[in-house]
Amino acid sequence: MDDVLQRLSEGKVPLTDAVSELGPLLTSTNGPLRTKGTQALVDLMVQTEKEELTSAVPVLLQFLCDRLDDHPSTTPCLRGLLALVKASAISKEQAATMCKALFQKLFVQAQALTIRLLVFQLISELLDKFGAYLSRTMGEEFVGGFLQQFDGEKDPRCLVLVFRLVPFVASTFPISRYVDDLFEASSCYFPITFTPPPNDPYGVTREELISGLRACMTATPLFARACVELVLDKASSTIDDTKVDAFETLAECATAFGFEHMSPFFSSIFAQIRREIFENLEPQVQRAALAALSACARLTSTREQADAFMQPAIEEAVHHLQDIDANTTSIHGKLLIAAAGANTATAAVVFDAFVPRAVHTFIESATDAAKRTAVGGVLAGVCEAAAACHSAHPSPSTPPSTSSSSAMDTREDGVVQLATHVQAAKPQLLSFVDAALSSSSDHLQAVGVRTLLSLSAFGIFAEDELISLLDRVLTLSLRTANSLTRAALAESCSSIPSSNQRAISHVLTSTITALSSASEPAEFKEHLKVVEAVALTGPPPVAAITSLLQRLHTTSDAEAFRQQRIAHDTANTIKIIFSNCSTEATSELVGAVLSVTSEMIKTTLDQESSCGPCRLDAATMSTLATGVCRACANLSPAQQRSLVDECSRLFTSGSPSLLRRCCEDERLTPLTWIVPAICGALPTEVTLPLSHPLVCECAIGARVVTSTWEAAVPVCSLLAAVLNKTDSNKDDDTAARVQQVVDETVAPIQRCLSGEAEACSIGAQCLFAYVTKALVMKAAAQAGDLVSLLFQMMDHPALAQGACSAVRVILQEDDVVLNRSAHAVQRLMYRQRFFQENIDRLVQPFEASPNPVYLKALSFLLKGVPLPVVKTExxxxxxxxxxxxxxxxxxxxxxxxxxxxxxxxxxxxxxxxxxxxxxxxxxxxxxxxxxxxxxxxxxxxxxxxxxxxxxxxxxxxxxxxxxxxxxxxxxxxxxxxxxxxxxxxxxx
Amino acid sequence: MENAAPQLHKQAEARAPCATDYDDDVVDAFDAREVFDLIRDINDPEHPHTLEELNVVQMNQIDVDDTGNAVRVQFTPTIPHCSMATLIGLCIRVRLLRSLPRRFKVDVEIFPGSHVSRDQVNKQLSDKERVAAALENPNLLQVVNQCLSH
Missing domain, CATH: 1.25.10.10 (Leucine-rich Repeat Variant)
Structure with a gap:
């Protein structure tokens, strides 16, 4: 026997002969031997060419199907059948035969896990390839068989497969006879409580099972009744996780089943959600319940439907308005807010039936602060939710798209209708806003601000009216100590429609003017938040950026620390504005930054004394530079070129050049950050040549810096960025140029090492660090020599500090120019390589002579690489x-x-x-x-x-x-x- | 639960940084804000909120005398018959016991007029031996630790 198996495994026997040779094994009365025989046959089938296999398929299929109920051969048989289906060797009729045999001969749930898994894989393959045919010919027979196979399945791996099959079967096959059975067999797993064991090799997750089960339960509207009833029942469980799952499933049901099937349950759904909102304190459950409510509300499309849906909520809300306990009002308000944010139709109902009465209650209860806060909060929430819903749908003023369907028309109608309803409630709402703004409570004032701004989204105000209303808000939020209203203004000002440009620029100018009156850094920051939010709403805020920058430079009366915080916050705001503004606006904004900077440089140079106007610190300017640099990296080549030309004209002018004078003057070095910000982010193809005058000035400028390491960083980064992007293999000239830059950088260091010079300027050391980084990043040929030199520097007393800083620079992520978003050439995992190659160069010398410099460099080295790499060493x-x-x-x-x-x-x-x-x-x-x-x-x-x-x-x-x-x-x-x-x- | 839906309040901003925060030569004295920061994050035994959100502790109800080595914290239970008042007081006391230097004499009391059995609770909280005995009880210690963990 072994001889036959041996020859078979060598592949020397054709399939037909093999069957006859295997005969004794296949018909043996010994179970294990039959298993061996069938397995050998299946192995052979897998190896056989498709042409040869096809001729033998009828026989093989018959044989394998017959043997399915022979327990020792079941596993190999299933493997064989799976191989046949996978190889597309069988016809659709044969597929049907296979299904029948599978359902008749095998009671799957009595089998071991491996067999069950194989069966579901087989069914899944069959449905993939022959789903439509099987549905036509076998129909209910298949559904019944399949149902029997998976009913009672417990293993998560099998269930993942089953959950994929059930929705397909439910939507393709005629299931009418089995609706209840099919739903019961799959829904009995709800809610899923599975947690994968630690080190699970199969990677089945709870989320995967949950989403699979949800797809099963919502597979067809035929399940609607049973599904919603089950889910509502589970939602009343005492376990929070179950509740969350139930409500999330409910939301999915709403989307899957549609209005017709969901509407009979609306009242019970509402009752359940309401109970959670009142009784459950877990925010997660509340969120899920409200999301389910929104999903149901989204189904209503006409006014009648929305009225019917909202009726219980509105009735109760109106009732609660009269309630003594203000708390219930605000809790119930959550339901209205969720419904108003879901759909224009339901929002319109809320505005019609609830808002006027709520406003009335608000004005009536002038003495009851708690009630006012509660009602005001609900009103503001409703307005905001409706505004968000309104702006999420296409505005009717925009031209309709070519494929405007009836659904689109309905939605547009809804938007128009909602605006009409808001317009109708406008007098009441304005009186509410007025009362809120004039109240003495900070909280209510903020509510007024939020309401007013969200109302502006509906376009119900004329421009002048809006501006005069905004004026009141601005006075309140910018000239008082009320930080709540400022936060509300920052949060909601994005609702002002971008068509209202005058209003937006009015808010922007007023806020910037108010910046000067902000005395505390915290207050200043709140003002900046408003500037940031408004600037991103309207057209490119060139004027705003300019005045922010000028403010950065001129305000110098406050104490230094406060000044520094204010400057840093401003720079951050500008950075955020840059990172969020459109590409068209960027070029204009960068131009503004450049001209303000040049202005600043000129005024400072004119003032002879060293304590000139407020010095911007390097941290602020590098933050600003990061913003500018990111924005420049995405400009078109023409725009980049014109900005670079302008920048280079400015900084190379004069003799000695402006850049060099800036480098020599301690007050001005931070301002040089603008140079790498604009010129350092060019893509590799259009980067500046190394011979460009600006780049040469940078090299000279770096060497004249004698004050601090930070002062030299801007110029060094530009040179490094250009060097990094220059391809030295392009031609001999470029190669020579690169070599020359490297030589010039190394020269002062070598002079110092060899004792020719006593010391080396800090700027030259910084330049060395950045040039090394640029070359190490792209693994250039010269990098090795430079790194060796770096480790020689560690032993020299005058250079050791610089060498440590160089290690830091090489491994640290550079925020401004030497990174991928600024198009720098970066070899994969260069840090890890640098670490692996050089760790011994620090450890060994330290063991020989315990010089603390090595420990310091080591700490930088370790900090620069990911922890898993450190762990290996x-x-x-x-x-x-x-x-x-x-x-x-x-x-x-x-x-x-x-x-x-x-x-x-x-x-x-x-x-x-x-x-x-x-x-x-x-x-x-x-x-x-x-x-x-x-x-x-x-x-x-x-x-x-x-x-x-x-x-x-x-x-x-x-x-x-x-x-x-x-x-x-x-x-x-x-x-x-x-x-x-x-x-x-x-x-x- | 006695108070199912308590009113929530806004949390205070983080303490504003100050120029001398990182100046080694300047001594920072203990103040009410520092003590408030110690106790504001304590979880309420019943609700998933902090004592600050429930307005149980407020900055203006804390007195700190750094040179006189005294700290007095008054707290306001959410409702006048709150049965958790003693536990809340114990949590505050334990947090201060673990976080303040030993030189301070710490008093934790219920704010006047905010609880029906104020005197009784105050007496329990100021009795050092009872506090120590309470902390010997492993179940109670576990509850306190839960309230104190973030």
Whole structure:
């Protein structure tokens, strides 16, 4: 026998001969032998060419189908049948035969998991290929058989398959006889409570099962009655997860079954949702219930339908308006808000039947503050929801699209109707807004602002009317200390229709004017939020950007810290405006930024004294540059070129050039950020040549910087960006040019290393760092030499600091120009490569001579790469990291402590061994003189509790004792960290 | 549940940063805001909200005397017959016990007129031995820890 199998497995026997040779095996009375024989036959079938297989199919099919009920052969038979279907070797008639045999001979639920899985795979394949034919010929017979096969299935893997098949069967086959059975057999799994076991190899998720089951239950409108009844029953469960699932399924039912099938249940659905809103406090359940209500409301399309749907809600809401408890009013209001936001028809009902009465109640109950707040909140919510619904549908004023169907017409009618209803309620609404705005409560004023702005979305105000109304809002929100109204203004001003340009620019100008009166940074920030929101609503806010920038430069009366925060917030706002404005507007805005910057440079240069107008710090300008750079990267080449030309004309003018003068003047270096922002983001094809005058000026400018590292960064980044994008293989000339730049960069460093020069300017070191980064990023040929030089610098006292910073620069993500969104050439995983190649260059020399510089560079190196990479080198690195904790250097200590903090969650096993050392060192650092170190040590201590409890618990008394002193630290930031640590350790 | 649908209040913004926050030479004194920040995140034993959202603790009801080493916190139960008042008070006390330096004498009390059995609860909360005994009870400690965890 083995001989036959051996020859078969070598593939030397044709299929027909093989069957006769396998004869004795296939007919053996010994079960395992029959299994072996059938398996061999199936293996052979899989290997056989399709042509040869086709001729043998009738016989094989008959054989395999006959053997299905022979228990030892079932699995190989199913594999064989599956192989036949997958190879498309069978005809549709044969498929039907196969189905019949499957349903008659096999009672699937009595079989093992593997067999069940195979059966469902087989059915799935059959339905994929012959679904329509099987539906026509077998019809109900198939449905009955299939139903019997999966009824009672328990395994999630099989269920995933079944849940895919049921919707297909329900929608393609005649199921009328089996509607109830089919629904029962699939819906009995609702709600799904499956949680995959840890390390599950099959990857079946709860979400997958839930969505599969939902598709089954909503597969056909025939299920509607049973499904909605079941879901409503489950929604009254006491388990919150079940409720959420039930309501989400209900929302899906609404979408799947349509108005006709859902309308009989509206009253019971409403009652259930209402109960949840009143009784359940879990926000998640409330959200799901309200979403279900919206989904049902969305089904109504005519006024009659909407009236009928909304009747119970409206009646009750009107009743609750008279209620003494203001709370019920606002809770019930949630239902109205959800309904108003769903559909224009239901929104119209709310405006008709509820809004006038609510306004009446609001005005009547002038003395009852709680009631006013509640009613006002509901009214504002209804207006906002309806406005959102109104603007989500195409406005009737826009020309109808070519494929305007009747559904579109109905929707447009709805939009028009809604606007009419709002218009009808306008007098009442305006009196409500007026009452709210003139009330003394901050909360009500904000409600008034929200209502007014959302009403503007319906286009019911004439422009002048709107502006005068807005004036009142602006006075209220910008000239008072009420931060709620400012927040409301920022949030809702996007509802002003963009056609109302005058109104928008009015709000913008007023807000910017009001900026100067904002005394506190927090207030200023709130104003900026308004500017940001308004600027993104209307046309390109060139004037706004210009005046924001000028403000950045001129306001200098406040104390430095406050000034810095204000400047930083402003820069952030400008960045956000840039990142959200349209491409057409960008070019104009960048032009404005450039002209304001040049203006600033000129005024500062004119002032001889060194304390000229307020100095913008580098952080602010680099934030601004990031925004500008992102925006420039997406401009058209022509626009980019014209901006670059303008920028280069400005900065290369004069002798010495303006750029160089800026680099020499400490006050102006931050302003040079504008150069890389505009010129550094060009795509590779159109980037500046290395010989461009601006690029040459950058190289010169970098070397003259002597003040700080940050001052040289802007010019260095531009040179690096251009170098990075220059392809040195293009021609000899370019190659020579690249080499020349590299040589010029390296020269001062080498002079210093060889002792020719005593020191090397900080600008030259920064340039070296950026040039190295540019080349390492794209793995250029020269990169290796530069990196070797970098590690030589570590031993030189004057260059060691620069070398450490260079490691940081190389591995850190550059926000402005040296990144992918600014089109920089970046080799995949260059950081990991740099780490792997150079880690030994730091570890080995340190072991020879323990110079702290290496530890510092190491901490930058580790910080720059993803944690999984660090973990691979942890055995080598860990002792060094622990050693770093003995030093007193604050930067090194905070870096190392942060690294440990990150490792606690990622490599707990390795850290657990050293936990005693870690705890002792951390506790010692609690008395460090720098607060940042004390804080980092406390943060690490708090993180350590994530390690296995038995490892850390022995240290609990010692740590808590030491933390008592830290809780009385002289700095508040440290105390906050101490509180966190103390809480964490107490909870152990 | 006694108060099924409590009124919620807006949360205060984070403490505004100040120029001297990171200046090692300036000493930051304890103030009411700092103590408020310690207790505002405590979860209510009944509702999925914090004490701040329910207006149980408010900044103007906290007195801190840094030099005199005294802290007094008054809190307002959501309803006058709230049976959780003692537990809330205990949570506040435990949080302050774990987060304030030992030099402070801490008083946790119910705001006058906001609870029917104010004196009784105040007495329980100020009795050190009863507080210590309560924390010996593992079930109670677990409830307190749940309220104190974020």
């Amino acid at each position: 942890l055995p080598v690195v860990l002792p060094l990291l622990l050693k770093s904790l003995d030093l007193r250097d604050a930067d090194l200590l905070t870096g190392t402590l942060d690294m440990f903090k990150a490792l606690v969650s990622d490599a707990p096993a390795q850290l657990a061994a050293d936990v005693s050392t870690l705890v002792t060192r951390c506790l010692a650092l609690l008395t460090h003189q720098k607060l940042v170190v004390r804080r980092s040590a406390l943060e690490l201590l708090a993180a350590l509790v994530q390690l296995p409890t038995h490892v850390v618990v022995p240290f609990k008394p010692e740590v808590l004792r030491a933390l008592r002193t830290a809780l009385d630290d002289r700095k508040r930031v440290v105390r906050i960290a101490a509180v966190h640590a103390s809480t964490a350790w107490h909870m152990l």
